[in-house]
Amino acid sequence: MEAAEGKNVQILEELNRDIEYLALNLRKFIRKQVTGFKKRGVVIGVSGGIDSAVALTLCVQELGKENVYCLLLPEDESSPSSAILGAEICESLGVPYEEVSISPILRSLNIYDKKEQIIKRTCPDYDPDIHKTSLVLPDFLTHGLLNVPYIQLVKDGVPSGKYRLKANDYLELIGLQNVKQRSRMLVQYMYAEKLNYAVCGTTNKTELLLGQFVKYGDGGSDFEPLADCYKVQVYALGRLLNVNEDILKRPPSADTWNHFTTDEEFYWRMPLQILDQLLYAQEHQLPMEVIEKNTGLSSDTIEKTWRHIKRIRDSTEYVRAVPPVCHIGR
Structure with missing residues (x-):
């Protein structure tokens, strides 16, 4: 396009x-x-x-x-x-x-049991009979580059606790x-x-x-x-x-x-229309003033978002990559 x-x-x-x-x-x-x-x-x-x-x-x-x-x-x-x-x-x-x-x-493969073990050691108040769970990240436009994952407990449709996950977990x-x-x-x-x-x-x-x-x-x-x-x-x-x-x-x-967890809550960390406009602007190298006008974001926030997107792309490069082949030249 x-x-x-x-x-x-x-x-x-x-x-x-x-x-x-x-x-x-x-x-x-x-x-x-x-x-x-x-x-x-x-x-x-x-x-x-x-x-x-x-x-x-x-x-x-x-x-x-x-x-x-x-x-x-x-x-x-x-x-x-x-x-x-x-x-x-x-x-x-x-x-x-x-x-x-x-x-x-x-x-x-004991996926459910292993998952519950992680939740129990992360969330001391967790009760599988009353709680549903989700994995969330802080909203980027509010919290910036802070990227700490949390397990969120939900009781009767209402969040009742949020617990920081250790890196290994x-x-x-x-x-x-x-x-x-x-x-x-x-x-x-x-x-x-x-x-x-x-x-x-x-x-x-x-x-x-x-x-x-x-x-x-x-x-x-x-x-x-x-x-x-x-x-x-x-x-x-x-x-x-x-x-x-x-x-x-x-x-x-x-x-x-x-507990139904949206992509905005866990992965994007911002509204979809903002994210897609930023990605499109980056792809087409649009001027900063055009990006500000379209997204309603300040240039400082946009620059921080570029860094956030770059960090995501760098960390997922292996996901997009085709398995490398060692060509021996014969």
Whole structure:
């Protein structure tokens, strides 16, 4: 996408223009990939979120509902609304789907027990009978570069305590949580290979730039139709494609905690529209005065945000990287 030139650039308008043309190109891309891989159709994991809803709708429009197979892949800590919304969009499009719980895989690896041990030693007041939990980070626009992860206890829908995680416990917790996305992709490939289908990914550009996906999990697909679309563009596509209003209104989330935790609370640390405008401005090297005008942020805050984004990208470089090969020159 080419940015308009001059000081009157409206970033959100730039991101949301030519959405019909974008949808057409995405559909062509989907067909090209499936045909190129010599596959009969696509398998897609449907989460009840906007990314999978848009990817699914585009696949159905281009390939036909008879060449798309959907999987709902809940686990014990998933929000019940995820499977409900996922089933609703599959049924509205007439696409065959199946619900396959990944909880047995997680229990076989003691993921839930290991996670609870970390929570118990971090949160002395934790009672699994009354508390739900989430992992949160401080809001960037309020707390700046301070990046300390906390376990938050929630009782009856109300936060009742927040406890700082030790570094080692945080790393172990992330490793345990990431098994969920990897288990989901394992199931998707099992079905895809049985059907001779390709696995359609649902990662968007915002996630790709920040490394906000799990290597060999949700990042392990055969092709990624949305990976050059910022998240706000995915929402614009959703409106164009008449995606269920409940999905359009649902906050983005990895949905791996029993208290629904949004991407803004844990990963982005700022509102999506601010983040996408900053990423777009950085990509197109827009002048500082244009960025200030569009985001409402001061130049000092914007500079701090650039440092924050750079730190995220540096720390997730290995997630985006293809495994290096040692070329021996023979």
